[in-house]
Structures are given as C-alpha cells and as structure tokens.
Amino acid sequence: MGLKLEENKGYPLEKQFRSWRDIAKEPISKLDSDAFSRVRIVLLNGIELEAIRFSHACSRMNRDLQRNLALIRRVEQQQATTINWLLPADQSPLETTIAYEQVAIEVTAAIAQQEPNAYLAQAYRFGLLEDFDHMYRYSALMDRLEGKDANNILQSYTDILPGRPTMVEHRHPFDDLRTPYDRKHADPITKLNALMIMSAEFQTHDYYMNVGPLFADPLARALYAEIASIEEQHVTQYESLSDPEETWMEKWMLHEAMEVYSYYSCVESESDPRLKAIGENFLDFELGHLQVVMDLFKKIERRDPMEILPTQFPKPVSFASQREFVRHTLAQEVNMSADGPLFIDRKQENDRTLLYRQEVNASGSPSEQVASEYRWAPGTELTQKRIAM
Amino acid sequence: MTHQDPGLGRNRTGMQMSPLLSKEMMQNLNTFPWDAQTMSVEDPEKLEMDYLQTAHPIGSIPVPLTLKGMAMSGIDKLKGARPEIFIDKLGERMAFERQGVRLYEALLRKCSAGSSSPAPVPVERLELIRQNELEHMFLIKATLENFGADPTAQTPSADVVAVASMGLLQVITDPRTSIRHSIEAIQVAELTDRDGWNLLIELADALGEDKLIAPFQKALQEEDQHVHEVRTWLKNLTLMEAGVSAAATF
Numbered sequence: 001m002g003l004k005l006e007e008n009k010g011y012p013l014e015k016q017f018r019s020w021r022d023i024a025k026e027p028i029s030k031l032d033s034d035a036f037s038r039v040r041i042v043l044l045n046g047i048e049l050e051a052i053r054f055s056h057a058c059s060r061m062n063r064d065l066q067r068n069l070a071l072i073r074r075v076e077q078q079q080a081t082t083i084n085w086l087l088p089a090d091q092s093p094l095e096t097t098i099a100y101e102q103v104a105i106e107v108t109a110a111i112a113q114q115e116p117n118a119y120l121a122q123a124y125r126f127g128l129l130e131d132f133d134h135m136y137r138y139s140a141l142m143d144r145l146e147g148k149d150a151n152n153i154l155q156s157y158t159d160i161l162p163g164r165p166t167m168v169e170h171r172h173p174f175d176d177l178r179t180p181y182d183r184k185h186a187d188p189i190t191k192l193n194a195l196m197i198m199s200a201e202f203q204t205h206d207y208y209m210n211v212g213p214l215f216a217d218p219l220a221r222a223l224y225a226e227i228a229s230i231e232e233q234h235v236t237q238y239e240s241l242s243d244p245e246e247t248w249m250e251k252w253m254l255h256e257a258m259e260v261y262s263y264y265s266c267v268e269s270e271s272d273p274r275l276k277a278i279g280e281n282f283l284d285f286e287l288g289h290l291q292v293v294m295d296l297f298k299k300i301e302r303r304d305p306m307e308i309l310p311t312q313f314p315k316p317v318s319f320a321s322q323r324e325f326v327r328h329t330l331a332q333e334v335n336m337s338a339d340g341p342l343f344i345d346r347k348q349e350n351d352r353t354l355l356y357r358q359e360v361n362a363s364g365s366p367s368e369q370v371a372s373e374y375r376w377a378p379g380t381e382l383t384q385k386r387i388a389m
Numbered sequence: 390m391t392h393q394d395p396g397l398g399r400n401r402t403g404m405q406m407s408p409l410l411s412k413e414m415m416q417n418l419n420t421f422p423w424d425a426q427t428m429s430v431e432d433p434e435k436l437e438m439d440y441l442q443t444a445h446p447i448g449s450i451p452v453p454l455t456l457k458g459m460a461m462s463g464i465d466k467l468k469g470a471r472p473e474i475f476i477d478k479l480g481e482r483m484a485f486e487r488q489g490v491r492l493y494e495a496l497l498r499k500c501s502a503g504s505s506s507p508a509p510v511p512v513e514r515l516e517l518i519r520q521n522e523l524e525h526m527f528l529i530k531a532t533l534e535n536f537g538a539d540p541t542a543q544t545p546s547a548d549v550v551a552v553a554s555m556g557l558l559q560v561i562t563d564p565r566t567s568i569r570h571s572i573e574a575i576q577v578a579e580l581t582d583r584d585g586w587n588l589l590i591e592l593a594d595a596l597g598e599d600k601l602i603a604p605f606q607k608a609l610q611e612e613d614q615h616v617h618e619v620r621t622w623l624k625n626l627t628l629m630e631a632g633v634s635a636a637a638t639f
Contacts, residue, residue, distance in 0.1 A: 029565075031400045089563050152402040156410035159417045162426055218440035323413055364436055372433040376418065378404050378411075 010287025048080035050199035109322035133163030480544030
C-alpha cells in the first residue's frame, strides 16, 4: 500500500507549532537502540536542515513567497530540533561521525539500487565507495585515538574495510560536476532520490566542519579537514544531479515531496514505537506543507502539481544492511574517477585533477596516516596484539 | 524508575547480539584482498609530530596589576623564580571549586527527583559538601585578591582542569544516568580536589606563605572527609545494586 497524495492531506499548517518540552524530547539509548533507528534520525535531520537551507535561499530571491516560506520554515526548524535532539549526550562527536558514515553508506546504497536512471545510479555508487572508505578511516581514528570499537555504533550492519582511498578522492572542482536529469522527462523518484542524498551529504559536510575543531588531537583535526573537503565534493556532485532549469516553485514542491517520502520511508521501517509515533506525526506535518505548496504552485505557475509529483509515492527506501551490494560495487568500481561529468578509470584522470590532488596532498595524507596498516578487529585492533604474560 | 541503575536488557553494541550479521562481517573482513592494498605510510606519526613540535602554549597566566605598575600587591613578595605559577594554580583550584558547587547542585536535583525513599545518599550531607566547596571557592578568591591577582580571569591550569573534568558534568547532568553513575563522577572530582589542595599547600609552604597554610589545611581536611564519604556511598550503592548487601548504611 503506497502513500497516495489525494487521500492524505496531512495536518493543518496553522496547528503545527509546539512547546519547548514537546520540541526537545528524551534521546534514544546509544547502547540499546537499533543502529537503523539512529540512521533514520541522522537522515531525517539532514532532510530538515536542507528544508531550512532551501527555504532561506528561496526567500532571498522571491519576495512574494517570503511569508509562506517563513511560516513553513519555522515549523521545519522545530521538527529539525526534535529530530536532532533525539541523539544522546553520551554519543561523542566521533561516534556520531560513524553514524553519519553509516547513513552515507547504507542509504546511498539503497538509493543506488532503486534509481531508474543509470547515470544517476552510477553517481550514487561512485559516492558510496568514497564514504565507505571514510568509515574505515574514522574507525581507525576511533580505535587508535580513543580505544573504542566503531562496531559498537554500527552493530555489524556495515563493514569496516578500505574503499576508494580517501587520498585519491580529491578531484578538481570541475570533475565533481555531473550532468543533471532532465526535469521534463525524469521519473519523480529520480528527483526525490537526488534531493535526499544531497541533503544527507550537506549535513555531513556541515557536521564535520563544526565538530572538527572540537578535537585536540592534530591527526583527528587533519582527518576531519580532509574528509570535510570530500563531503564538499559530494555535495557538489549530488547538487548538480538536479536540473537547474526547475523553477523555484518546482524545487520547493519537490523538497516538500522529498520530505514526505523520507518520513514515509522511515515510518514504514521503524520498530521503536516512540520514534515511529514522532515520524507519523511529522509525516502528517509534511503532507500539510506539501498541500500548501501545491496550492501555491497552482496559483503562481498555473500548472497541475501532478505534472511533477507522483500520484502515489514510490515504495519506501529500504533501511537494511546493503553489505552484498557494497561488496560487489567495491570489487567492480573502486578504481573509478571522473573527468568532468564522465565516470572514467583512474588511469585516465585529467591533468587538473592530478595537479589539484598533488597540491592538497603535498604535506602528506591524514587519511593514509591514520589508517596505516589498520585492520579493524572486533573489540579494537588491540585485541589482536600479543602480550607477554 | 528514575535514576535507578540499569538492569539486563537489549544492549545491541556487541557482536553477539547480531550473530548472523557479525558472521557476514567477519567473512568479508577475512576475504578482503588485503594484499592488494597499499596499507602503510613511511612515517605514520609525521603529521602529529609536526604539530607537536611547532605548537604554541594554550594561553598565558594573566599579568598581576603590580607588574603593570598600577597597584601594590602581594605577588612581588612571593619567593621563587616564577611566582605566577602559584597564581595559575590558585586559579585552577578556584575554577574547580566553582564547578564542584555546580556538580553537587546537579546531584542534589537528581536525588530529589528520584523515587527512592529514603534517598540513596544523605541529602543533608550533599548540601553540606556543596557549602564546603563554595567556602573553598571564596577562600581562594580572597587569596588571589590579596596577591593583586584577578579572580575573574581563567588561568591556563583552570582551563585545562575544566577540559579534564568536562565528562564529570556530562555524567551527572544526564537525566538517564543513575545516582551511582553520578557518585562515580563525583568521586573522580573529589580525589582530584583533595590532591589539588595537597599540592597547593606544598607550594604555599615552599613559597613561604605561612599564613595560608592553616586555612588551606582546614580545606584539605574537609576534602579528605568528602573523599571518605563519597567512597563509602559508592561502595554501599554498588554492593546494594549487586544484591550482596542488605541496605546501604551511612
């Protein structure tokens, strides 16, 4: 049973403001909650932050939309707070980083498999292998800096292995721009997928930029600096997949639709009843937002929103371990790079990317250094050491 | 149920909770083409060493007024080649005592919100210790002022001890931690505090600040008492939770 727009008008926008006590709820248990509950929280926070980001950009460029944007944005900001405040205080910035990379791997892998456009699916697989490597580097950092096992967060859903080495992920900015889908012919799910993954990567970039300086250790600071730069590349890539010819109203409506689809997907798979109830509540909110924006779209563009939106939302995103898909992709595509919008073998890289990489790696590579001879082991690599008794 | 110690439950962090997934994870780990990887760098500690060797100090000890020639104070009468170290350490103790007051206030809130009756630790003793920490703070404040030093400044040692104890506050203020968890954190604070006063007395003695010894000794005795009490509460709470002691006695 898919979610049908005509049957789900959502909760009225004017009733969506909430009290501080309702906004800031009790967090999940880092120890007892399922890792995929945490994955959904991180993803939804990324979605909400993008809603706020887009709304501000749109407001700066569209005087007539400012009141409606401000109203919905205030609700989105409250939702973002509720979602992000579900993360507990005993979850350190590095542990949260591991969770962010788990999102980047598992959700991107799921999206890559449901994406009907072969080129966009390739772009997701391309980014996926880079985030997969980040997980390995951050796990090495966590092990060697704090003596902690990243699998306490991952709960065995996600492998901790090298991917495309972070050191060679650095490309010239022109080689991170892709060819967008065509707004007139693309499947609605293609548009929603591109927005969802871009949102997740954007918050990852911003998170690393915020928490990187919280670390005292020089190598940790350097690693966050290096990987934040790759996340900027990923945002550049994923952002360029959306058609820049879409109108502001079209983009706004797609953002709201993507939020509906994200909450719908999370609610469908959530097993924690408390989190499920929050998700259902916010799904209703988002359906309410979408109705408002659809009405505005009709009024301003004098077009039927259903030219753009799906009458029935696609089947929910799968929140499950994508281990086999990742393993297969790794074996097939680890040596890929990009030349402008084209995906190529790394041996064919152009001069500008080679020069850029040489420049940023000129003083050494934090990602190589942190994981020198690192192999993850259950309970940290120290459990593999031989000691004299 | 509030602030009770956790019992058995569905903790998902270990490999054994997900036997099938863990088996797959180990299979992929063991069949990964490790030999094809370039896994080592020539000097894995180079970057850290670069930063370690070129770093500047975390900050400076604030200049007392006398060094600016603005007012007479006691610091110029202190013995030793670097009397400012005493100011730095006094600043550290003051910051720690100030945080100590807040730690006990947070613990008192947690105790009063709990459902256990009587409270698992004696609230009146917690209130008295909080009062002691506040008095110690004022003692240090007056000492700093007598030396012409600025009691509102954050000295480097005050900053560092605050970084070192960040986790204590996080443990005690988290509504999901138990009284015992909080007492564990308080114990870390009290052990550090007691040794801090010990060191301060030795430093005052070496610097010839005889008039400070008696009030500082009094503070140390109170801190000794805190350590003793906290240690006893922690032992009793832990034994009680483990079901090997009928009830905590204070």
